[in-house]
Each structure stands twice: as C-alpha cells, then as structure tokens.
Amino acid sequence: MDEANSTTTVEVTTTTTSSIGNQAKSSTTLEVTTTSSSPLTQVIQLPAAAARTHESSTSHRGQEKQPPPLASVHVRPFRSEDANQLFSLIQELQSHECQYFDRLKPPDDLNQDEYLAYLFQECRDHQGHILLATTPNATYDDSDGELILGYAVVLTKVAATAMEEVAYDYGNLLEIAVLPTARRLGIGRLLLEASEQLVRDAGVQYFRTSVLASNTQAYESYLQFGMQDHLVEMEKKL
Numbered sequence: 001m002d003e004a005n006s007t008t009t010v011e012v013t014t015t016t017t018s019s020i021g022n023q024a025k026s027s028t029t030l031e032v033t034t035t036s037s038s039p040l041t042q043v044i045q046l047p048a049a050a051a052r053t054h055e056s057s058t059s060h061r062g063q064e065k066q067p068p069p070l071a072s073v074h075v076r077p078f079r080s081e082d083a084n085q086l087f088s089l090i091q092e093l094q095s096h097e098c099q100y101f102d103r104l105k106p107p108d109d110l111n112q113d114e115y116l117a118y119l120f121q122e123c124r125d126h127q128g129h130i131l132l133a134t135t136p137n138a139t140y141d142d143s144d145g146e147l148i149l150g151y152a153v154v155l156t157k158v159a160a161t162a163m164e165e166v167a168y169d170y171g172n173l174l175e176i177a178v179l180p181t182a183r184r185l186g187i188g189r190l191l192l193e194a195s196e197q198l199v200r201d202a203g204v205q206y207f208r209t210s211v212l213a214s215n216t217q218a219y220e221s222y223l224q225f226g227m228q229d230h231l232v233e234m235e236k237k238l
Contacts, residue, residue, distance in 0.1 A: 072136065073134070073135050073185075074135070075132070075134075075190055075191065075194050076132055077130065078130035078131070078132055078151075082148060083116060085148040086130070086132070086151055087112040090110065090115060090151075092177060092180070094106075094107040100212045100214040119153055119175075122174060123155070125155075126157055126172070127155070128153060128154060128155040128156065129156070129195075130151065130152075131195065132150070133150040133178070133187045133191055134146040148179075149178060149187050150176070150177060150178035150179060150182065150191055151175070151177060152175065152191040152195050153173075153174040154174065154198055155172045156171050156199050156204060157202055157204060158170050158171070169202075169204050169206075170205075170207070171196075171199030171206065171208065172207075172209065173192070173195055173207070173208070173209035176188065176191055176192070176195075176209075178191075189225075195207075207227070209222060
C-alpha cells in the first residue's frame with residue numbers, strides 16, 4: 001500500500017541557559033513531514049536546518065555529555081526493542097509525579113510487563129500511538145543504538161460516555177515525559193505537536209490531557225500549548 005505524506009508547520013520554542021544562569025528564548029518554525037500508516041507506525045522527521053546548540057549537562061547514567069541538537073532528534077513509533085528504555089522513562093515520570101501526589105506507587109513498585117501491557121491495550125482500544133523522541137547514541141545496544149529522550153502516549157479516539165453529553169470523540173494525551181537532562185530543548189513540544197497531529201489526522205476536534213493541580217509547571221506548559229481548563233476535579237480529605 002502506498003503511503004501518503006503530508007507536511008505540517010510547527011513552531012518550537014527553545015530556552016538556553018548560559019553559564020551565569022541567564023535564560024534566552026528563541027522560536028523557530030519547522031516543517032515536519034509525516035508518513036501516514038497503521039497505528040503505532042507514524043514517523044516524523046525533522047529537517048537538518050533545525051539544529052541547535054546547548055550547554056553541556058550530565059546524562060541519566062552519570063556521564064558528562066552534550067545535549068543533542070534539535071535536528072538530531074527523531075520522533076518515531078515505539079518498537080519492541082525499546083521496551084527497557086521506555087519503561088525507565090515511565091519510572092522517571094512516576095518518580096517526578098510522586099512529589100506532587102503522595103498516593104502514587106514508588107517507581108520500583110511498577111511492573112514493566114504489566115504496565116506496558118496496559119499501555120498497549122489502551123492504544124488498541126482507542127486507536128492510540130506510543131511516540132518516542134530519540135537521538136543516536138552508540139552506548140545503547142538496544143533500540144538500534146538510540147537514546148530515548150522522551151515519550152508520549154496519545155489516544156486519538158476516546159468516546160465521550162457521560163449520559164448528559166452528546167456523542168463525540170476526543171483525543172487524550174495519556175502520558176508524556178522527557179529525560180531531565182534533555183528538558184528545555186523543545187523535545188516535549190515536538191512530542192505534543194506530533195500527538196496533536198495524530199488526533200487531527202483521526203478527524204477528531206478535541207485534544208485533552210490531565211495534570212495534577214500542584215504540578216504548576218506542567219499546567220503552564222499545557223496553557224502555552226493552547227489547552228484550556230475543561231473539567232476541574234476536586235477532593236476533600238476526610
């Protein structure tokens with residue numbers, strides 16, 4: 001079957017921190033080429049002109065390394081050989097969110113096979129995709145020598161089931177995370193843009209996510225992306 005290609009224009013804002021702590025923001029418009037195929041096989045390629053340089057930082061394995069230029073970041077679908085690196089990122093997200101919600105399980109209590117099976121089932125049920133932001137890194141024998149910098153799980157067709165609502169579908173960003181050493185490079189934005197495009201391609205008009213109220217940084221990021229408050233869930237401890 002022939003694949004249909006389409007080009008989407010996205011704007012990415014990057015923040016660069018100097019050695020004395022000053023931050024400078026810059027924006028660039030990228031043309032992202034998408035190749036349409038079956039679920040979990042959408043590929044997004046970045047043009048070489050999107051290169052960026054950044055201050056050096058420490059990798060999650062404790063090695064001093066230069067963060068990748070944006071042009072070297074490739075957003076692609078999950079493959080079976082990515083399982084170990086993906087689960088490490090899932091545990092990183094769990095650890096990060098534990099500081100905002102004390103009823104989350106510790107990262108080490110998550111079971112890799114069970115958690116990935118849950119994500120795969122969600123994707124099957126709701127035409128979902130697992131997207132990975134990767135960059136070449138010869139240190140990693142799995143994932144074809146790629147380092148996974150971030151991931152997103154997006155469900156493109158979730159049916160509204162509330163009795164008081166009319167029938168409609170919405171897209172749901174189920175999870176998104178970026179390695180701590182790869183943040184503020186525009187990678188999260190690329191994953192958000194790619195996820196939104198998949199929802200648009202599915203013919204769905206609404207794109208949602210959820211965020212813990214105390215995670216104000218993530219909340220502000222979603223506002224900057226164009227999302228608005230939809231439903232506020234409240235709780236009282238008894």
